[in-house]
Amino acid sequence: MNLRGEMVLRAGWLIHKDFRARASAFGAGGADKLERLNLLLRRARAALPEYDVACAAALEGAAGLSSPGQFSVLPVMRRENLAGYAGGSALARLASGGTAGGDRFETRLDLSAVAARYAALLSVLKAAGWKMGDRTAALHPVEYSYFANLPAMLAGGQFGKVFFEFFQQYVLYRLVHNRVNVYYGGSIFSEPGAALALAEEAAAREPVLLITRPDALMAVLKSLRGGAGPRFKKLKAVLTVGTLLGESVRREARERLGAEVFNMYASTELGYAALSCPHSEGWLHADGAGHIVEAGADGEILCTDLDNALAPLLRYGTGDLGETASRGCLCGRAGEMLRLNGRKGKYAETATGRLYEAGVIDRVFPSDLPFFQLVPGSVLLPAGAGEKEAAAVRELLGVKAADYGAAAPGSFKISSSGKFCYLP
Ligand SMILES: [Zn+2]
Structure with a gap:
C-alpha cells in the first residue's frame, strides 16, 4: 500500500468504521444487515406516508422486519413514491437523468453514505x-463536463454541488487518483473520424486504466478496426460503467487493447451495486456489503442501497x-450474482422472440455495420448510410421491414446525458 492510498484509508475510516474492509475487496464488510435494514425502513416510513401504509399492510402491523428473509414482502419503491425525500440537508445531491422513467431525480447522501460509496469505488479500482496514483483516463460525454455545467449550477444557487463536484473531480480524482477526463460528443457514434480522435486523445495520456461507458468503448474499438489507430501501450484494464456491456465487446477489448474489461452496474441513485470479474462470463458479482439485488416477478431488477440512511431506497425498481x-x-467467489438484459419495455420484436439491448449488441457489434438505432417504423442511421445498411440490420437481427421499415440517416437519438443505445 502506498502513502497516498494509506492516507485515503485512514481518512475514510474516520468517517465510516467499515471503510477499510469495504475498500479492501468489492462486496467485503457490511455486518448487521437486519439492523441496517430496519433503520432504513424506519426512516423511509417516516418520510413517505404512502409507503408507510403499504408497509403496514405487508408487515401486518409490525414496525420492522424480524428476519432478513422477511425483506421480500416489502413493497417495491418507485421514483414517483419518493417525493417525501425532497428538501432537507445533505452533503451531496446528485442529479440523474430520466432513464429510470419519469423526471430528473435527486439522490441525497450524508457523509457516511458518500464514504461508503468511495470505499466501494476504491475496491472496484483495486479489482481492476x-x-x-496509477494514471487513469476517464471518457465522459461532454454533457458531464464540470465547466459546461457550472453556469447552470451557479444560476440555480447550487453552491454545495459546485464545491462537491470541484472537490471530487479536481482534488480527489485529478491530484490524488491521477485521473484525467477526456470529453467526447455524440458524433463518436456517427462519425468514425470523431471516434478515432477520441481514441487518440485517450491513448496519448498513456493510461493504465481506462474508465468509460460501454457505448463509448464500442465506438473506440470500432474506430481501431482499420488498424491505423493509436496503441494503448500501458493499458491493463478497462472499467465500464453504466449501460450494458456485451460479451463480444469484452472479447474485442481483450484482443485489441490487451486489457481486461471490468463491467460495473452502477447508478447515481444506487451507487456501485455489482461488478463483473474476468471469469464471470456475462454475470456480475453483487455488492453484498452495501446492496441487496433481486429480480422481481417480471424480471425487473430491484435494488436496495444499505448505505443511504438519508433518503433510503428499499427494493427500488431500477x-x-x-x-x-x-x-x-x-x-x-460464491454468492449472489446478476445478469442484465436491457431496459424494461425496450426490445425489438424478432422472428424468434423479443430481443433486448444485450442481445442486439452481441448480434451486431462483431459486424462492420455502423451504429444504428431501432425505433418503431424505422432504422436510424448515421449520415451517409441508407437502405442498404437498414436492410443488413433487419436481416442480422431478424426484424421485419413492416416494423422497422424506412432508413432515417442522420437522425440519432442521444440521451440528455450523452448515452447511446441501439434501442432508445
Ligand atoms: Zn468471479
Whole structure:
C-alpha cells in the first residue's frame, strides 16, 4: 500500500468504521444487515406516508422486519413514491437523468453514505488492478463536463454541488487518483473520424486504466478496426460503467487493447451495486456489503442501497431487466450474482422472440455495420448510410421491414446525458 492510498484509508475510516474492509475487496464488510435494514425502513416510513401504509399492510402491523428473509414482502419503491425525500440537508445531491422513467431525480447522501460509496469505488479500482496514483483516463460525454455545467449550477444557487463536484473531480480524482477526463460528443457514434480522435486523445495520456461507458468503448474499438489507430501501450484494464456491456465487446477489448474489461452496474441513485470479474462470463458479482439485488416477478431488477440512511431506497425498481442467482464463479467467489438484459419495455420484436439491448449488441457489434438505432417504423442511421445498411440490420437481427421499415440517416437519438443505445 502506498502513502497516498494509506492516507485515503485512514481518512475514510474516520468517517465510516467499515471503510477499510469495504475498500479492501468489492462486496467485503457490511455486518448487521437486519439492523441496517430496519433503520432504513424506519426512516423511509417516516418520510413517505404512502409507503408507510403499504408497509403496514405487508408487515401486518409490525414496525420492522424480524428476519432478513422477511425483506421480500416489502413493497417495491418507485421514483414517483419518493417525493417525501425532497428538501432537507445533505452533503451531496446528485442529479440523474430520466432513464429510470419519469423526471430528473435527486439522490441525497450524508457523509457516511458518500464514504461508503468511495470505499466501494476504491475496491472496484483495486479489482481492476489499479493502484492509487496509477494514471487513469476517464471518457465522459461532454454533457458531464464540470465547466459546461457550472453556469447552470451557479444560476440555480447550487453552491454545495459546485464545491462537491470541484472537490471530487479536481482534488480527489485529478491530484490524488491521477485521473484525467477526456470529453467526447455524440458524433463518436456517427462519425468514425470523431471516434478515432477520441481514441487518440485517450491513448496519448498513456493510461493504465481506462474508465468509460460501454457505448463509448464500442465506438473506440470500432474506430481501431482499420488498424491505423493509436496503441494503448500501458493499458491493463478497462472499467465500464453504466449501460450494458456485451460479451463480444469484452472479447474485442481483450484482443485489441490487451486489457481486461471490468463491467460495473452502477447508478447515481444506487451507487456501485455489482461488478463483473474476468471469469464471470456475462454475470456480475453483487455488492453484498452495501446492496441487496433481486429480480422481481417480471424480471425487473430491484435494488436496495444499505448505505443511504438519508433518503433510503428499499427494493427500488431500477427499470433494468435481468436475472439473479446464487452461484459459484470460476474466480472462486460464491454468492449472489446478476445478469442484465436491457431496459424494461425496450426490445425489438424478432422472428424468434423479443430481443433486448444485450442481445442486439452481441448480434451486431462483431459486424462492420455502423451504429444504428431501432425505433418503431424505422432504422436510424448515421449520415451517409441508407437502405442498404437498414436492410443488413433487419436481416442480422431478424426484424421485419413492416416494423422497422424506412432508413432515417442522420437522425440519432442521444440521451440528455450523452448515452447511446441501439434501442432508445
Ligand atoms: Zn468471479
